[in-house]
Amino acid sequence: AQTVTQSQxxxxxxxxxxxxxxxxxxxxxxxxxxxxxxQPPSRQMILVIRQEAxxxxxxxxxxxxxxxxxAAKSFxxxxxxxxxxxxxxxxxxxxxxxxxxxxxxxxxxxx
Amino acid sequence: KAGVTQTPRYLIKTRGQQVxxxxxxxSGHRSVSWYQQTPGQGLQFLFEYFSETQRNKGNFPGRFSxxxxxxxxxxxxxxxxxLGDSALYLCASSRKMVRGGGTSTDTxxxxxxxxxxxx
Numbered sequence: 596a597q598t599v600t601q602s603q604x605x606x607x608x609x610x611x612x613x614x615x616x617x618x619x620x621x622x623x624x625x626x627x628x629x630x631x632x633x634q635p636p637s638r639q640m641i642l643v644i645r646q647e648a649x650x651x652x653x654x655x656x657x658x659x660x661x662x663x664x665x666a667a668k669s670f671x672x673x674x675x676x677x678x679x680x681x682x683x684x685x686x687x688x689x690x691x692x693x694x695x696x697x698x699x700x701x702x703x704x705x706x
Numbered sequence: 707k708a709g710v711t712q713t714p715r716y717l718i719k720t721r722g723q724q725v726x727x728x729x730x731x732x733s734g735h736r737s738v739s740w741y742q743q744t745p746g747q748g749l750q751f752l753f754e755y756f757s758e759t760q761r762n763k764g765n766f767p768g769r770f771s772x773x774x775x776x777x778x779x780x781x782x783x784x785x786x787x788x789l790g791d792s793a794l795y796l797c798a799s800s801r802k803m804v805r806g807g808g809t810s811t812d813t814x815x816x817x818x819x820x821x822x823x824x825x
Contacts, residue, residue, distance in 0.1 A: 630813070638743075638794055640816035686749060693762045694739065694798075694814055696749040 597622050599689050601697035608677045609705050615662075616672045616700045618687030625649075629663065629670045630688040633681075634699075643685070646670065679704050708733065710799050710817035718823045724785040727820045731778050731799030737761075738780040739814060740772060743794040752795075755780050756802050787824045794819045 598621045608614035620629070631643040646654045646663050654661050658678075662671045670689075674681055682704045687697040711730045719725050731738050739762075740752040751764040755774035772782040778799075784791055798814035 628813070632816075637818075638821075639818050640796060640798070642813060642815065645813055690814075693751050693754060693764070695751065698748050 597689055597691060597693075597695045599687055599695050599697040601687055601700050603700045604698070605701045605703070607703040607705060608674070610677055610679060612677055613673060613675045614677055614702065616674075616685050616687075616702070618670045618672070618697055620668050620670065620687070620689040622668070622689060622691060624691045626691070628690040629661075630690065630694070631659070631661070631670075631672045632686045632688060632696075633683045634686060635683040640686070644672065674702075677704050679706065710797060710815055712795075712797050712817035712820050714820060715818065716821045716823075718825060719787050720825050721787055721789060723787050724783060725787060725822060726781050726783045727795055727797075727822075729780045729782075729797030729799075729817060731780070731797075732815055735799035735801055735815075736778050737800045737802045738774055738778065739798045739800070740780070740782050741796040741798065742766075743796060743819075744792075749796075752782065784822075789824050792822060792824045794821050 600619045627648045629646045633641045633643050644654050644656045644659050653663050658675045660673045684699045684701050686699045688694050713728045737756045739754040741749050743749045753772050754762040758774045769785045774780045796819045797817045800814045801812045
């Protein structure tokens with residue numbers, strides 16, 4: 596069965612600093628996608644970054660990057676140069692035939 | 707390109723009533739998925755529709771149903787509402803990619819959600 600685990604319910608970071616959010620998953624599939632979504636107070640789910648399992652290179656989108664360890668089934672999100680607007684709930688998702696989410700990590704950013 | 711739209715945005719119903727929520731996907735997207743988000747259970751997958759057929763279903767009672775039309779718009783229906791059905795209902799659309807002998811859903815783009823309150 597697909598499972599996604601986010602072990603950090605809350606994280607905090609100082610503005611301009613770097614923070615890493617953790618995610619592990621379990622699957623028997625070899626072909627899948629992994630995602631990080633951001634949900635600000637507006638509740639709109641916004642795609643942050645995605646990783647295709649067959650690609651060894653870690654995905655990067657501006658200040659956001661991932662550390663994808665396929666053998667360890669780990670998919671962490673690194674946010675560099677944190678900004679106040681990064682404050683939100685972050686959900687890790689794993690997709691084979693359906694998208695399964697973790698329980699989320701609430702990120703606070705302090706000035 | 708317009709994003710995913712959901713109507714209505716807010717809804718208040720009483721126990722025992724039924725409700726229909728609507729979702730219009732991004733143009734060209736043929737897959738629509740529905741999710742329920744509650745503080746206690748988090749984000750849970752309800753079902754996915756592709757080409758007017760339900761392709762996948764989560765672990766929800768039969769009171770939750772859906773359908774998809776030929777233009778890919780989707781509706782979900784909840785009958786005999788219970789207090790526990792109060793939630794944010796999110797719809798997401800995606801292309802359906804065919805890869806390596808099987809199909810896999812590509813990136814899902816979410817709508818703003820419908821906030822359902824059951825009194």
